[in-house]
Amino acid sequence: MARGSNPRGGTTLSRRRGLVRELILAVVADNEARAPFLETWGLSLYLETPEWRAYWDADTSPKVLKHNARLLGVTLKVDYLIFSHRHWDHTGGAKAVRAKRRVAPSDPRFPLPAERVAGPARLAEGLYLTKTLRGEVPERALVVEVDGYGGVMLVGCSHPGVEELYKSALELGLRPRAVIGGFHLTGAPKELVERTLAGLYELGAEEVHPIHCSGHYAKALAKSNAMTGTVLSFGKA
Numbered sequence: 337m338a339r340g341s342n343p344r345g346g347t348t349l350s351r352r353r354g355l356v357r358e359l360i361l362a363v364v365a366d367n368e369a370r371a372p373f374l375e376t377w378g379l380s381l382y383l384e385t386p387e388w389r390a391y392w393d394a395d396t397s398p399k400v401l402k403h404n405a406r407l408l409g410v411t412l413k414v415d416y417l418i419f420s421h422r423h424w425d426h427t428g429g430a431k432a433v434r435a436k437r438r439v440a441p442s443d444p445r446f447p448l449p450a451e452r453v454a455g456p457a458r459l460a461e462g463l464y465l466t467k468t469l470r471g472e473v474p475e476r477a478l479v480v481e482v483d484g485y486g487g488v489m490l491v492g493c494s495h496p497g498v499e500e501l502y503k504s505a506l507e508l509g510l511r512p513r514a515v516i517g518g519f520h521l522t523g524a525p526k527e528l529v530e531r532t533l534a535g536l537y538e539l540g541a542e543e544v545h546p547i548h549c550s551g552h553y554a555k556a557l558a559k560s561n562a563m564t565g566t567v568l569s570f571g572k573a
């Protein structure tokens with residue numbers, strides 16, 4: 337891990353910050369899907385760069401992952417399978433993914449064999465894990481730094497709060513422009529959804545895709561239609 341000291345206190349990874357040349361992000365599994373994609377309550381995002389390939393979380397079902405990956409034309413053989421947190425809707429489909437490295441948070445209740453990385457850590461060129469936020473469910477975020485775009489932050493369920501996860505990226509000297517994943521806001525009061533999104537924009541986010549456990553109101557506010565089958569690209573067009 338590249339870690340330098342920050343004169344204002346704290347640490348930063350910025351001295352040896354690497355970038356990926358381009359990022360293609362595909363939503364392989366989400367609670368919302370239109371046929372012929374299959375739908376389950378879960379989350380799995382596929383990341384492809386010229387430097388490496390990875391999955392962020394592994395949904396609920398290996399069957400859904402295989403089916404949707406085939407439809408999207410994305411591989412299930414990757415360099416990294418990285419988990420946000422231990423819950424079944426992020427780990428249940430793991431056996432469908434063949435990864436050279438499986439990276440889990442340092443959580444004694446994590447259900448699968450995997451390398452435990454508490455974070456913060458730089459896993460590969462332009463690929464950063466934030467520190468694990470402690471609480472009832474230890475969880476962290478992933479940030480991909482893309483040349484010509486900036487940071488793309490991925491979250492799982494955001495049990496510690498998506499703004500707290502964003503702040504953990506700021507602590508590394510990263511200020512993600514895009515945020516995608518579950519915001520833990522299904523059924524939340526409207527004011528809380530509004531406050532959370534406003535907080536994210538204030539911290540530095542510009543493009544927000546609330547999926548999985550974010551609820552429809554968050555999606556509408558963020559003007560995002562992301563769901564299973566959505567492919568986003570960042571960097572080189």
Ligand SMILES: [Zn+2]
Nearest residue numbers: 421423493495
């Ligand atoms: Zn969860």
Ligand SMILES: [Zn+2]
Nearest residue numbers: 425493518549
């Ligand atoms: Zn979840």
